[in-house]
Amino acid sequence: xETAIRLNRLHKSFGPTPxxxxxxxxxxxxxxxxxxxPNGAGKSTLFHLISGRYEPTSGDIELNGESIGGLPxxxxxxxxxxxxxxxxxxxxxxxxxxxIRCAVLWVKGYKYSFWNRVDNMEDVNERTEEILERINLxxxxxxPAGLLAYAEQRALEIGIAIAGGNxxxxxxxxxxxxxHSETEQVVELIRSVSEGKTLVMVExxxxxxxxxxxxxxxxxxxxxxxxxxxxxxxxxxxxxxxxLGVEADHE
Amino acid sequence: MSTLTDLRRSMVAEARxxxxxxxLISAVVLVALPWIFSSSFSIxxxxxxxxxxxxxxxxxxxxxxxxxxxxxxAAYFGLGGFLAMHAMNYIxxxxxxxxxxxxxLIGGVIGLFFGFIIGTFSxxxxxxxxxxxxxxxxxxxxxxxxxxxxxFGGEEGVSSNRTKGPDFFGFNFGPDIQVYYVAAFxxxxxxxxxxxxxxxPAGRMANAVRDNAERAEFIGYSQRNxxxxxxxxxxxxxxxxxxxxxxxYEIVTEETLNMNQSGAVLLMAYIGGVGYFIGPIIGAIxxxxxxxxxxxxxxxxxxxxGLLFIATVMFVPSxxxxxxxxxxxxxxxRSLKRLLAPYAAISIxxxxxxxxxxxxxxxxxxxxxxxxxxxxxxLFSIPMNIDSLLPWAGLIALFIGGVLGVRRLRPMLLDxxxxxxxxxxxx
Ligand SMILES: Nc1ncnc2c1ncn2[C@@H]1O[C@H](COP(=O)(O)OP(=O)(O)OP(=O)(O)O)[C@@H](O)[C@H]1O
Ligand SMILES: [Mg+2]
Numbered sequence: 322x323e324t325a326i327r328l329n330r331l332h333k334s335f336g337p338t339p340x341x342x343x344x345x346x347x348x349x350x351x352x353x354x355x356x357x358x359p360n361g362a363g364k365s366t367l368f369h370l371i372s373g374r375y376e377p378t379s380g381d382i383e384l385n386g387e388s389i390g391g392l393p394x395x396x397x398x399x400x401x402x403x404x405x406x407x408x409x410x411x412x413x414x415x416x417x418x419x420x421i422r423c424a425v426l427w428v429k430g431y432k433y434s435f436w437n438r439v440d441n442m443e444d445v446n447e448r449t450e451e452i453l454e455r456i457n458l459x460x461x462x463x464x465p466a467g468l469l470a471y472a473e474q475r476a477l478e479i480g481i482a483i484a485g486g487n488x489x490x491x492x493x494x495x496x497x498x499x500x501h502s503e504t505e506q507v508v509e510l511i512r513s514v515s516e517g518k519t520l521v522m523v524e525x526x527x528x529x530x531x532x533x534x535x536x537x538x539x540x541x542x543x544x545x546x547x548x549x550x551x552x553x554x555x556x557x558x559x560x561x562x563x564x565l566g567v568e569a570d571h572e
Numbered sequence: 573m574s575t576l577t578d579l580r581r582s583m584v585a586e587a588r589x590x591x592x593x594x595x596l597i598s599a600v601v602l603v604a605l606p607w608i609f610s611s612s613f614s615i616x617x618x619x620x621x622x623x624x625x626x627x628x629x630x631x632x633x634x635x636x637x638x639x640x641x642x643x644x645x646a647a648y649f650g651l652g653g654f655l656a657m658h659a660m661n662y663i664x665x666x667x668x669x670x671x672x673x674x675x676x677l678i679g680g681v682i683g684l685f686f687g688f689i690i691g692t693f694s695x696x697x698x699x700x701x702x703x704x705x706x707x708x709x710x711x712x713x714x715x716x717x718x719x720x721x722x723x724f725g726g727e728e729g730v731s732s733n734r735t736k737g738p739d740f741f742g743f744n745f746g747p748d749i750q751v752y753y754v755a756a757f758x759x760x761x762x763x764x765x766x767x768x769x770x771x772x773p774a775g776r777m778a779n780a781v782r783d784n785a786e787r788a789e790f791i792g793y794s795q796r797n798x799x800x801x802x803x804x805x806x807x808x809x810x811x812x813x814x815x816x817x818x819x820x821y822e823i824v825t826e827e828t829l830n831m832n833q834s835g836a837v838l839l840m841a842y843i844g845g846v847g848y849f850i851g852p853i854i855g856a857i858x859x860x861x862x863x864x865x866x867x868x869x870x871x872x873x874x875x876x877x878g879l880l881f882i883a884t885v886m887f888v889p890s891x892x893x894x895x896x897x898x899x900x901x902x903x904x905x906r907s908l909k910r911l912l913a914p915y916a917a918i919s920i921x922x923x924x925x926x927x928x929x930x931x932x933x934x935x936x937x938x939x940x941x942x943x944x945x946x947x948x949x950x951l952f953s954i955p956m957n958i959d960s961l962l963p964w965a966g967l968i969a970l971f972i973g974g975v976l977g978v979r980r981l982r983p984m985l986l987d988x989x990x991x992x993x994x995x996x997x998x999x
Pocket of ligand 1: 340359361364365
């Protein structure tokens with residue numbers, strides 16, 4: 322099996338405080354992988370390391386066999402990894418349409434072109450429209466993104482992450498703060514966009530996790546204490562003790 | 573095909589049609605203006621406006637489109653101007669066979685060159701760091717311009733003669749009207765080019781980086797490279813404006829690249845409205861008119877420009893264009909006429925406030941500068957003796973009365989506004 326992402330003895334500290342400690346993890350190409358763990362465990366920090374927002378203190382990160390640790394975010398994106406954020410991170414003054422269109426431009430090869438007009442790029446615009454339909458924001462396309470309702474902004478957040486069509490997608494709490502029915506919609510969206518791709522997501526909603534994930538890793542105090550299938554994770558006594566206990570009973 | 577695709581296509585087609593019409597009308601207006609305003613004074617003002625439009629639009633590529641607050645944009649304008657001036661001297665000597673109307677391109681290339689040099693270290697970050705670097709660099713260049721007398725000509729600057737160029741369709745660019753047409757030509761070309769730039773991937777990403785530089789990096793773009801492109805092109809157009817300035821005045825001094833000039837372009841863009849493409853155009857027109865016309869009437873014109881700027885920042889941060897655009901919904905509802913009477917009513921006390929403040933400022937200024945035996949100033953066609961209490965009291969009363977009047981009429985205006993915009997009831 323090929324690995325999409327490999328974390329090799331990854332460490333991250335802020336000053337003297339270790340946040341990520343000796344994390345080793347192989348994400349297999351094509352799998353849907355969930356990372357769970359209590360608040361403050363370091364899940365978002367791990368995503369920031371993988372996506373280039375933070376530099377690892379030590380250890381290595383590989384994307385498709387190539388070392389990417391410490392590269393700037395745009396280089397990592399260009400190598401095929403895109404992400405969404407736990408706290409909505411959009412282009413507030415631009416329209417929803419522009420938000421998605423900007424996220425399509427690089428992958429379609431237009432780069433820093435300052436001689437082609439975006440209005441003439443039928444491939445970019447059709448892709449933008451396809452994404453807008455998929456995230457259910459087609460009828461809000463020309464509204465400034467900052468004026469969207471919370472759940473709509475969350476959908477846009479995911480839309481920006483998937484717009485380019487990168488093969489590896491990492492989503493940080495895509496359903497955070499959503500109602501039950503909104504969550505269901507987002508789960509279906511994630512399921513369909515991750516078809517044939519590699520997905521890593523941080524998620525607190527155990528229903529979503531057990532529904533979507535092929536494998537689950539449990540991160541506690543910056544260490545991965547278990548990586549396994551959902552059934553085995555549920556049955557794992559160490560996981561139950563450290564984190565899952567209460568929620569597992571609900572299932 | 574989805575309905576969104578259809579909608580987008582029709583919107584793009586409609587926008588294209590509107591834009592083409594706008595450029596066409598602008599071209600016609602630019603050609604026709606000298607027939608309407610034919611005095612040499614107005615032709616010189618219109619030439620200045622053309623130059624200011626290019627300069628202010630180039631500034632807004634940074635501030636409005638790219639989120640870069642520059643305090644030193646005059647550096648590119650001035651350097652473009654100086655180099656174009658030297659080039660004009662070479663042309664006059666017959667050393668380069670370049671037609672004079674193409675000189676702005678030399679200014680542009682120089683602006684681009686310096687934009688590239690300075691951009692490599694200033695565009696890494698936006699915000700305060702960028703603003704401070706722009707200030708420092710501009711101060712440096714302004715200081716150097718007084719040190720390198722050989723190149724910058726010291727206090728007198730560099731001058732030349734624009735009529736000595738190679739033959740250009742029989743024009744020698746002696747008459748101001750010919751220079752006006754050169755300026756109008758470049759203003760239109762530059763405006764179109766800058767507008768088109770805003771529609772390209774680099775232009776769109778400039779907006780994205782302005783809104784959220786961090787996220788832009790997670791969709792494949794280096795924020796620094798995106799800023800760098802805007803910065804270089806902005807330098808190009810600032811230099812182009814400087815080159816046009818060189819043709820129009822045949823003299824370029826340190827004043828073209830000092831802090832005043834950098835401040836002036838900031839004010840133009842801001843007062844016009846940095847959030848709109850045409851904002852800086854409106855700002856350039858208004859500021860140039862204020863500078864040229866108002867300065868004929870009062871020495872305090874800069875003070876009034878400052879007050880206008882403060883008022884804009886405080887009350888209409890979206891600028892005059894934003895103020896106009898606020899009327900869009902009422903215009904679409906065809907209810908704009910409901911605002912006419914309230915506007916007319918409130919304009920009377922507003923005028924009283926402006927006259928009161930202006931009058932007091934003028935009187936004070938006069939009192940501080942006049943001699944012992946010239947005690948009477950004529951303001952608003954009324955002779956006022958500054959030693960008598962009456963003019964002071966009158967102006968204060970005018971001001972207070974105006975303020976009370978505005979406050980009194982404000983609720984009515986707000987009601988009319990809500991009414992015109994359909995608040996509270998259906999259509
Ligand atoms: N830039 C930073 N500087 C210092 N400490 C940080 C920084 N970023 C995160 N931390 C700390 O690292 C720890 C892990 O934070 P992180 O956001 O990764 O947790 P998380 O698992 O995503 O939690 P949550 O479930 O609440 O999102 C927290 O204690 C946080 O305070
Ligand atoms: Mg988190």
